[in-house]
Amino acid sequence: MFLPDVRTFLAVASAGSLSAAARQLDVVPMQVSRRIAALEEDLGVRLFHRTTRSLTLTAEGEAFVPFASAMVDAESGARAELSPSQGKASGVLRLTAPSGFGQSVVLPMLASLLEANPELRIDLDLSDRQVDIVGQGLDVALRIAPLEDSELVAKKIAPNPRLVCAAPAYLKKHGRPSTVADLDNHACIRLSAVRRWPLVVDGALIRKRVDACFTTTSVEAARTAAVQGLGLAQLTYWDVFRQLADNSLVQIHLEDAAMEDLSVWAVMPSRRYVPNRVSVFLGALQSQIAELGEGHRR
Structure with missing residues (x-):
């Protein structure tokens, strides 16, 4: 052939x-x-x-x-392996990422990645649905939801726990919940795909029904609604880290519950013949996350 x-x-x-x-x-x-x-x-x-x-x-x-x-x-990987001095990524990188994470973390890093790798092209699908990465010919899928067993290869990129947050103006007007039961007295913003809020109570994961004043398929819309003071929102850290840093959102800690620990995962079709463009991208992504995390801890 x-x-x-x-x-x-x-x-x-x-x-x-x-x-x-x-x-x-x-x-x-x-x-x-x-x-x-x-x-x-x-x-x-x-x-x-x-x-x-x-x-x-x-x-x-x-x-x-x-x-x-x-x-x-396989050919690209072999050339990169045998010619490490080249070091640059090339070809078309096809990837998918959740919309919120893609907007807040992936998109801001692409300009520098493309500048450093002028032969690289990127085809990015921002979607909260899980796609068939093999059937659609994707190189890598960034996922945050708990991973199901599959034959795909998954690499952990960074922790990304769920958290409950709200705008200071909302908390000033309606008070701050301190227990799971207190959530019943608050308006909540819910993602359509998350029908009940996952919470860890006494070491067990439960699904808490909340009174949703606003339901949306979009993480960005849920975040904006929370900033505008519509209610409490349960999102993940990398969806709202900028808003937490500038205090437009405040994290809420419940005395009798912890949040579900999630992570950002890179899911790939195979462990063999990982293209150099994928390795370069994932290295840049990890550096971006480390830099953003360090910057918002200062």
């Missing part, structure tokens, strides 16, 4: 057309067509449905995407 043909296949699958892939690869469309035909002949299957107006992956083509990505990544 000729690796340039495999790269061409991935470019066409990503771009959605032969002409767009040709522009991306800086070749003529006829060359792209010939490489795809050669790869299909080599594999003995049809990889794309072609009409005069559209081009889509066949079932075999969709199944081949993760294998093709692994082959290209």
Whole structure:
């Protein structure tokens, strides 16, 4: 199997057309067509449905995407391993991150990362849903929810505990809750995906029903509503660390309950052949988190 043909296949699958892939690869469309035909002949299957107006992956083509990505990544990893002096990341880094964490931590670091790695391109999906990273050809998924058992590889990046917080103006008007029972007397802001607030009581995780004055699918909307004084919010540390630092939000500690310990995880399709672009990104992310944490402790 000729690796340039495999790269061409991935470019066409990503771009959605032969002409767009040709522009991306800086070749003529006829060359792209010939490489795809050669790869299909080599594999003995049809990889794309072609009409005069559209081009889509066949079932075999969709199944081949993760294998093709692994082959290209293996070559990139080998080159990086055998040529450590290069040290730069290149290619397209495809990743997904929760919207709140992505907005507050990932986006602010991308300018310096791209400046330090001019051959790197980033395709970032900000979403609170868990996506199929293998099926969608992603390099890495940043996740905060408790991880389910799977064949994917997970690397812990940083602690990210849940916490309850509110605006000073809200607490001045309605008082500060000190126990789990006190939550019943307060307006609460709830994420749609978290129907009850997780709390640790006597070492056991419970799910506390709260009176939601505002429910939203967006972490950013929940944070904004809390800053505006709508009610108490239960979010994670890295969602609100800036607001805690500038005192637009205040953390609330309950006497009879602790918060659920969560972490930021990097989930990858495989431990083998981790592309250099992924290693460079995760190293930069850990440095960013350490710098932000140190800066807000001063």
